[in-house]
Amino acid sequence: MRVYLDNAASTPLGEEVIEAMLSAMKGLYGNPSSIHAEGRQGRAAIETARKTVARRLGASIGEIFFTSGGTEASNTALKCAVRDLGVKRIISSPTEHHCVLHTLEYLEKQDGVHVVLLKVDEEGRVDYAQLEDLLRDGKGPTLVSLMHANNEIGTLLDLERVSALCKAHGALLHTDTVQTVAHFPIDLSKTYVSFLSGSAHKFHGPKGVGFLYMNSENIVRPFLHGGAQERNMRAGTENTHGIVGMARALDLAYEELDARRAYIESLRNYLKEQLRSNFEGLQFHGDQDHYLYTVLNVSFPPSPKAELLLLNLDINGISASGGSACASGVDVGSHVLTAIGADPDRKAIRFSFSNYNTLEELDFVVEQVRKSLGVGEPSIPR
Numbered sequence: 001m002r003v004y005l006d007n008a009a010s011t012p013l014g015e016e017v018i019e020a021m022l023s024a025m026k027g028l029y030g031n032p033s034s035i036h037a038e039g040r041q042g043r044a045a046i047e048t049a050r051k052t053v054a055r056r057l058g059a060s061i062g063e064i065f066f067t068s069g070g071t072e073a074s075n076t077a078l079k080c081a082v083r084d085l086g087v088k089r090i091i092s093s094p095t096e097h098h099c100v101l102h103t104l105e106y107l108e109k110q111d112g113v114h115v116v117l118l119k120v121d122e123e124g125r126v127d128y129a130q131l132e133d134l135l136r137d138g139k140g141p142t143l144v145s146l147m148h149a150n151n152e153i154g155t156l157l158d159l160e161r162v163s164a165l166c167k168a169h170g171a172l173l174h175t176d177t178v179q180t181v182a183h184f185p186i187d188l189s190k191t192y193v194s195f196l197s198g199s200a201h202k203f204h205g206p207k208g209v210g211f212l213y214m215n216s217e218n219i220v221r222p223f224l225h226g227g228a229q230e231r232n233m234r235a236g237t238e239n240t241h242g243i244v245g246m247a248r249a250l251d252l253a254y255e256e257l258d259a260r261r262a263y264i265e266s267l268r269n270y271l272k273e274q275l276r277s278n279f280e281g282l283q284f285h286g287d288q289d290h291y292l293y294t295v296l297n298v299s300f301p302p303s304p305k306a307e308l309l310l311l312n313l314d315i316n317g318i319s320a321s322g323g324s325a326c327a328s329g330v331d332v333g334s335h336v337l338t339a340i341g342a343d344p345d346r347k348a349i350r351f352s353f354s355n356y357n358t359l360e361e362l363d364f365v366v367e368q369v370r371k372s373l374g375v376g377e378p379s380i381p382r
Contacts, residue, residue, distance in 0.1 A: 003318045003361040007202075008151050008179060008295050008352035013245070014204040020248040021206065024241035032238050033229060042240050049247035053211055056254050057181075057196070058189035065212045065230045066243050070178040070199035071099040073212035074145075076234075077174045077195035078103045080220040081143045082111055087172065088140040089114040093126050094339040095155075096147055097176055101335075104145075114140075123287040124155035124340050131162065135169035142169075143194070147176035148184075152336040152350055153286030154295035156180075160191060167192040172218070178202055178210075179292055182253035183261070194218055200242070204354070205249030209242035260355045265293040267353045271362045272296055278366055279375065285342060294353050299346040305373050306347040312372040313349075318365055321350040 004012070013021075028045050030038025046066070054061045067073045078100065081087045090104055094117045107113040116134060119127040126146060135142065144166050149156050159175060166173040174195040177186060182203035188196065195218070199210035214220070214233075226235025253260065275282055281301040300306040310322050322334070337348055351365070369375075 001317050001361070001364055003357075003364055005351045005353060005357065005361075005365065006319045006321045007354040007357075008350065009321055010201045010207065011204045011354050012356060013206060014249055014252060016252060017205055017245045017249045021241045021245040024244040028240050028244070032240060033227060042238075045240060046238055046243050049243045052247040052251055053198075056250055057213060058187035059213055060216065062231070063188075063213055063216050065214060065233050066238060067210045067212050067234060068208055068239075069201070069210035070097075070176065070197045073195075073197035073199075073210050074099045074174070074176055075103050076212055076223040077197065077214070078107065078143070078145060080223055081172055081174070081195070081218075082107055082113055084220040085143075085172065085218060086141045087113065087143045089116065089142045090145055091116045091118065091131060091134055091142060091171075092145045093118045093120055093147075095120055095124050095150055095152075095336045096145065097151060097178070098335075100145055100147070100176060118146075120339055122340050122342075124150055124153050124285075124336065125287055126157065128158070128161060128165075132165055135165055135171055138169075141172075143172040143174060145174040145176070147178075148180040149177075149292035149295075150286065150336060151179050151295070152334060153297045153340070154292035155287040156290045156292060158290075159193075163192045166194075179294070182250055182257075183292070183294060185254075185257065188213060188215075200246035200249060203249050203253045205246040206242045209239050209246050211246075256355075261293060263355055264353050264357075267357055267359070267362060268293055268296050270359060271351060271365065272298075274362065274366045275369075278370060279373070283342075283346065285337065285340065285348065296351045296353075297348060298351070299342065299348040300373070302343075302345040302347070303373070309347055309369065309372050310349060313365075313368055316368045316372070318368055321352070322348060 028042045030042045032042035032046055050061050050064050054064045090113055104115045108115045118130055146157050148159055172194040175193055176197045178199045181198040194215045196213035201207040222233055224235045229235055229238055275298055283299045285297040313320055
């Protein structure tokens with residue numbers, strides 16, 4: 001048996017998504033910028049996909065720009081806000097994804113942007129009072145960049161609260177929703193956001209395609225120069241079949257949102273309770289009341305066997321993660337766990353779920369964790 005529990009890193013393609021992409025690969029081979037029939041067919045498919053994304057997010061079609069993924073979308077938002085919108089200060093947090101944190105480091109060194117990282121508590125929640133104080137002080141044009149849900153520990157941001165604060169104080173707001181698009185309802189017609197990043201491979205779409213929502217009030221220049229694709233905002237021939245696949249995956253996810261959420265959350269709760277029943281001294285990281293239901297981050301007491309747990313799980317058929325997949329191959333520890341003050345000697349494992357997982361798989365996980373840690377017979381009541 002092989003059990004895949006690293007869905008926060010990437011999800012398997014849905015069958016209906018594969019079918020939509022295969023159809024596009026076979027039939028939509030024309031360049032979407034060409035004016036002949038084949039080109040017009042490709043353009044029509046892209047614009048249909050754009051309508052789908054816009055409709056699902058409560059945006060207008062002119063506010064959706066297709067990208068290569070969440071990293072490009074976030075880079076575009078942050079760098080263009082500084083270059084074109086006069087942003088002099090960016091307020092963020094130390095638990096953001098590296099595509100934001102590394103971009104902030106660059107903007108601080110290259111453009112002299114004042115970067116302020118909010119305090120976070122032991123569950124990864126940002127200090128909302130500090131954010132309000134900073135916004136109230138009026139120290140120059142400000143952008144707030146906070147992720148909707150943390151990819152490692154699952155803590156959810158109160159996006160409505162942050163949105164209201166930014167709107168009240170005239171600040172721009174960028175939110176990385178890579179982990180929450182297609183998992184939570186998002187209505188941008190009701191929630192003030194300046195920029196929003198999304199990525200298809202987090203919701204059973206293809207890798208290498210994502211989108212940036214940019215509020216129509218923000219007028220910026222192209223981030224990539226070349227052709228006039230994406231309404232002159234992103235040069236380069238569009239990834240037609242990837243865009244078609246992303247739109248199909250998004251549609252399916254929102255059509256089945258409530259059922260998928262109930263099922264995935266039941267898996268998360270089941271594994272959490274089984275781990276509690278079978279092991280002592282566990283710690284669950286992140287807010288356990290307001291959380292991303294696809295993620296469960298648990299740490300085990302220090303021991304030589306715990307140190308090898310992630311490797312042994314892989315050897316025995318279980319794919320999980322020690323943190324963000326973006327640091328793959330480099331064991332430098334988790335910046336998120338460091339920021340929340342987690343014990344560095346404990347071994348943290350991130351299990352992340354999708355609607356393709358089963359209870360039987362989770363029983364197998366508990367059994368393999370017990371074997372890896374040298375614990376006796378499992379206790380798995382049903």
